[in-house]
Amino acid sequence: MRKTYIIMCVTSIIILPVLFFLTKNIVLSGSINLLLVSIYYLAVSLIQSRKRLLLLEKYCDPDIFLAITEKQLKMTSKKPKIYSGLLINKAAALYLKGDFLQAKDVLLSIDKSLLSSSDGSLLFYTxxxxxxxxxxxxxxxxxxxxxxxxxxxxxxxxRMEFALELLAAERLYYINDLNESKVRLTKLLTMKLSKRVHLSILYLLANIDDKNGDYKAAGIKFEQIYNDGNKLWIAINSKNRLLQFSKQS
Incomplete structure (x- = not known):
């Protein structure tokens, strides 16, 4: 972000004289310059946010995502709302690494009054x-x-609707309503999903197969999760389950 800030400043310094030459009006030139810089900053922020999100959703690498998020937290410590949003991201990365207790502690440290229904921060926090x-x-x-x-x-x-649907299906698994959970998860699996979400659903289905004694179906799913899950905790856990299956056979 520091590099982006420097580029913005240099660009602004270069553009302002050009705009003044064209408009002959310093106020108008300044306004146009500010608008252009704001648009540039927004575009860069969206691109960077998209790239950062892909680290989780496509490349399944919570470690790098967490490292980048930690750097952003240091730079936004004086902006409470943005900081809170980044803490939610940090907790998500910790969760995907399998650090559930630390993820919970990070979430509980957030001031809920800074979260909003309109931007989804309250929903994803919950x-x-x-x-x-x-x-x-x-x-x-x-x-x-x-x-x-x-x-x-x-x-x-x-995206928010899907998050609640997935939570509802996940909840059924944890309260041991395995049949209904499987029905809902299987339905969600037919939707267009990121690799991470697809594997997360597949992991729950694999565990349901495992609990139901269908070890062959569970093994097929665990193998796919292990092969595609990179650094997600479910990939590591799937590897362990496959090793247990091999010892039992």
């Missing part, structure tokens, strides 16, 4: 925290929060 409770085996806490908070959430984008 979904992620409930998922942490479930993964940690703190089912009662997860259930309490699910019943209390989820009905209040208003998804305003398809």
């Amino acid at each position: 979904v992620n925290l409930i998922s942490c409770y479930y993964e940690l085996g703190e089912i009662s806490q997860g259930e309490e929060m699910y019943q209390r908070e989820v009905p209040k959430l208003i998804p305003i984008t398809k």
Whole structure:
């Protein structure tokens, strides 16, 4: 971001005299210059955000995503709302690494008054925290929060709607309604998904197969997750399950 800031400053210095030459009006030139710089900054921010997100969604690399997020946190410490959003990202990376307790602690450190329904930050905060409770085996806490908070959430984008649908299917798995969870997860698996989300759903389905005694189906899924999951904790866990299967056979 420092490099981007320097480029913006240099570009602004170069453009302003040109605009003044064309308009002969310093106020108009300054306004146009500010608008152009703002558009440039927004475009660069969106591109960088997209690239950062791909580290998780396409390349399944929470380690690099976390390192970049940590750097951004240091640069935005004086901007509480942005900082809170980045903390949610940090927690997501920790969760995908399998550090559920640390992810939960990061989320609980966030001031909820800084989160918003309109930008999705409150929704993803809630979904992620409930998922942490479930993964940690703190089912009662997860259930309490699910019943209390989820009905209040208003998804305003398809991404938000999907997050709630996936959480609902995930919840059924953790409260041991395996059949209904499998039905919902299988339906979600037919949608257009990122690699990470696809593998996350596949992992739950593999565990359902495992619990139901269908070890062959579970093994096929675990193998795909292990092969494609890169540094996700589910890839590491899938490898361990495959090793256990091989010892049992």
